[in-house]
Structures are given as C-alpha cells and as structure tokens.
Amino acid sequence: MTDHDFATRAIHAGQAFDPTTGAVVPPVYLTSTFVQDGVGGLRGGYEYARAANPTRDSLQELLASLEGGDRAFSFASGLAAEDALLRALVKPGDHVLMGNDVYGGTHRLVRKVLGPWGVELSTAEFGDADAVRAAIRPNTKVVWVETPSNPFMKVTDIEAIAEIGRAAGAVVVVDNTFATPYLQQPLAHGADVVVHSTTKYLGGHSDVVGGAVVLRDGELAEQVGFLQFAAGAVSGPLDAWLTVRGIKTLAVRMDRHSQNALAIARALHGHAAVERVYYPGLEGHLGAEVAARQMPRGAGGMLSIALAGGEAAALRLAGSMELFQLAESLGGVESLVNHPAQMTHASVRGTELEVPGSLLRFSVGIESVDDLLADVLQGLERL
Structure with missing residues (x-):
C-alpha cells in the first residue's frame, strides 16, 4: 500500500474487506474478550480488547501508513496519547522544551501533571532556531513542536528543529493535529514522533474523541505499546471505526x-x-x-x-x-x-x-x- 497516493491509502490501508462475509467496510468488533483455542491458543493474536482489538488495529495500520511511520497507537484522547508518550520519554529530573504557543492542555499536562513528578518544562520561540538552541539544557529529553501552533498559527521549520534536537540527544515530537498528514509529513522532515488529537481533522465530524502516536523507532514503539496496554487509555472499537470513516475523506x-x-x-x-x-x-x-x-x-x-x-x-x-x-x-x-x-x-x-x-x-x-x-x-x- 505504500506505493499508492495519499488519498488512495486513506481509503484502503488497513481496510481489507471482511473475509467471512465480503463486507466492503470491515466490521466493528464490539467485544471485550476473545475465545482461545486452548490456553495460550490465540486466534489472530487476540485475547483481551485492552491489549488489542481488530478495529483499533485497522486504524493504527492506517495512521502509520498516512504518516509514513512503522507503528501507530490509538488512544482514548489526544492528551492520553501525549501522556503515554511523555511517560515513555521522561523521568524525574528530565527537561521538556516546547514552543511558546502550544495547545493549553499540552502545556498543562507537563506543568501540572508531570511537573510535580519532577519533570522540568520551559518554552522558547520555535520560529527562531538560535532561541531553541539556546534553550536546550543538558537534561533536555524532549523537544515538542506544534506547527501550525495553537492559536497564533506560528510555523516551525521541522527540519531545523529536528537537527537541533538530534544534536542534543533529544526526541523531537511534532503535534500534527492542525496540518494532518495530508498537508504535512513531520517524519519525512526529520521528526522522531508524531502525535494527533484524532478528535479533530482525522475524525472530522465532531462525533468522536481520540488520539494517536506514530513513530519509527522500534524500541520507543515497544515502550509506548507497553504503556498503552498497562495504563489502558485505548480507543474503543466504535471510536476507532468512526475515526477510520472520517479519515477516508480527509x-x-x-x-x-x-x-x-x-x-x-x-x-x-x-x-x-x-x-x-x-x-x-x-x-x-x-x-x-x-x-x-x-x-x-x-x-x-x-x-x-x-x-x-x-x-x-x-x-x-x-x-x-x-x-x-x-x-x-x-x-x-x-x-x-x-x-x-x-x-x-x-x-x-x-x-x-x-x-x-x-x-x-x-x-x-x-x-x-x-x-x-x-x-x-x-x-x-x-x-
């Protein structure tokens, strides 16, 4: 599917017809658990819906394809996705650097939830590469980019900031919610991770709440996947299905x-x-x-x-x-x-x-x- 244009992949990636009935639209798997063929004999790798669900898997495959990533994880909200990612990346004493114009909920998450845990936060003008370089600290682990930003629509040069982040040994995260993968491809510009509030343009119809993390690094993907399973803030199957439906017309x-x-x-x-x-x-x-x-x-x-x-x-x-x-x-x-x-x-x-x-x-x-x-x-x- 990777050799097809974006609009084609938006409709077909991860969306094979149902092999049992031939239904063009894959069904919604509204189930919490799955029958096993003996202890440990999983059918298709499914045992419990918090760990995996076919409808969520189809969305995750679609998201990875559209962002050019290797793995994607679908969460119950955009902030749930950000929280899992940050907990995989930082520990007490680490520093997060973000733009001085980002979604208030993202800033609040780091300042008021992770801050008391010992995570440091500062901001800089991300339109100025020198300002970003000067704001990097020895303990900076995450450089958080939002472009276009919320609400002043500031534009960040992803390639320039990714280069600064790599030199500092920090992970560069891009919130691609406003642009969507149709208009902007952060991973292709050097970012390490992409996050979304899928509630917004990906869902597209103001009828579903969700979030996503898309990335290429296998080790980090395993950590995010573990937190998705262990903390459990997964998107429900109907939410995943609605998001897929929205993406088809993105x-x-x-x-x-x-x-x-x-x-x-x-x-x-x-x-x-x-x-x-x-x-x-x-x-x-x-x-x-x-x-x-x-x-x-x-x-x-x-x-x-x-x-x-x-x-x-x-x-x-x-x-x-x-x-x-x-x-x-x-x-x-x-x-x-x-x-x-x-x-x-x-x-x-x-x-x-x-x-x-x-x-x-x-x-x-x-x-x-x-x-x-x-x-x-x-x-x-x-x-």
Whole structure:
C-alpha cells in the first residue's frame, strides 16, 4: 500500500474487506474478550480488547501508513496519547522544551501533571532556531513542536528543529493535529514522533474523541505499546471505526478547509475591525515561506484574528454569528469560533502562553465559502 497516493491509502490501508462475509467496510468488533483455542491458543493474536482489538488495529495500520511511520497507537484522547508518550520519554529530573504557543492542555499536562513528578518544562520561540538552541539544557529529553501552533498559527521549520534536537540527544515530537498528514509529513522532515488529537481533522465530524502516536523507532514503539496496554487509555472499537470513516475523506475535506480558510483570511486582512489575521497561507504571515515548503497542498482550515476593539469586540463577534458556532474543539465539517483566553487556553493564564482577550480562533468548515464570508462580515459590521 505504500506505493499508492495519499488519498488512495486513506481509503484502503488497513481496510481489507471482511473475509467471512465480503463486507466492503470491515466490521466493528464490539467485544471485550476473545475465545482461545486452548490456553495460550490465540486466534489472530487476540485475547483481551485492552491489549488489542481488530478495529483499533485497522486504524493504527492506517495512521502509520498516512504518516509514513512503522507503528501507530490509538488512544482514548489526544492528551492520553501525549501522556503515554511523555511517560515513555521522561523521568524525574528530565527537561521538556516546547514552543511558546502550544495547545493549553499540552502545556498543562507537563506543568501540572508531570511537573510535580519532577519533570522540568520551559518554552522558547520555535520560529527562531538560535532561541531553541539556546534553550536546550543538558537534561533536555524532549523537544515538542506544534506547527501550525495553537492559536497564533506560528510555523516551525521541522527540519531545523529536528537537527537541533538530534544534536542534543533529544526526541523531537511534532503535534500534527492542525496540518494532518495530508498537508504535512513531520517524519519525512526529520521528526522522531508524531502525535494527533484524532478528535479533530482525522475524525472530522465532531462525533468522536481520540488520539494517536506514530513513530519509527522500534524500541520507543515497544515502550509506548507497553504503556498503552498497562495504563489502558485505548480507543474503543466504535471510536476507532468512526475515526477510520472520517479519515477516508480527509484529502477532499482538507482541500476544502484550506480553500475556505484562505478566502476568509484574505477577506479579513485589512478589514477596519481586524487588527491582525494569523494564517500560514496568507502573504506576510510570519513563517509563510516555511509553511509553503512544509505544507505544499495547503495551509489548513485554522486561522485566528485579533480584533481592533479588544476583548469586548471579540466577545461580541463570537456570539453574533450564525454559521460560526461558539464552541471548543476544531476540525469538523462545520465552522466553529472559539475565544481562547476564556476557553481552550484558560489553563495557561499567568504563564508565558497567556492569550490576549482580543483574539478569536476560527475552525473554518467546508460549508459554502460565500455563506461563511457573509456570516463573519455581517458579524464584523455589527460591532
């Protein structure tokens, strides 16, 4: 399957028809345990669903194919995936370096969950290779990249940071949730591990929660696999099946998300009520040249804007649109708007990642772009 194009693999990798009935779509294995042919006589290697389930295996094979990895692991949520990976990589006294604009939940996980355990955390401007190099410590074990970042859409040169990480003996992890493997291939750019909240674009329909780790290193894969089994935060079979269903249309959805987001970014750029537009595909965006090289198919469906009228204007706009619904999360076919300072990034208030109240983050869906433009422009006119 590796010799086929992305869109083909998204539909077929790990998705062989059911050999018993010929069903084109593999069934959902809603079972907690499996009958054995005598003690230790496992049928297909299955004994208990926490250890392995055919539906989860099909998703994991698909994820590995799309990211160009050797192994993939599917978890109950994106943070569960991150937690298992970090516990495989760090111990008390180790240091994690991440960008100064990442998902608040990731920062919270290291700072408030692993921090009391003795793991150190610091941040740096990942758009500046010299700043990253200066922030590396002798005990740095993980360099955590999020590109495009959340919520300022900062773009990191993965190859440059991977080179710095390798020189320091650290594992370079890339959160590829915003870009997806259709738009960006971190492992091909030198990253060691890719993580996803599969809740977002991979699932794509706002109806399933999940996470994933994809990697090539066999030893690290064994450690992550052990933690997946031992701690048990696995994705359920129906969740895995829904995620596979979503991935089958990932290529066509991401094309539409990117087209719509670019049109809206261009329309809002220079608008009197908008102080700044953050979108990697917009000319003048910091890191746009790197984004064009790393994400040749498009810049994705996420953008943020800073309102000239400050937080009051941001809150009014967030509640005044019809198609852009006020909600957390992102990556579904429907358009959403979020006020990070009080919603997704509330946990980083008082830290270097604090988000100004004037900022709104848009998850641009795949509706008619004319309808979406009318919705946001009418909202701006009412400010």
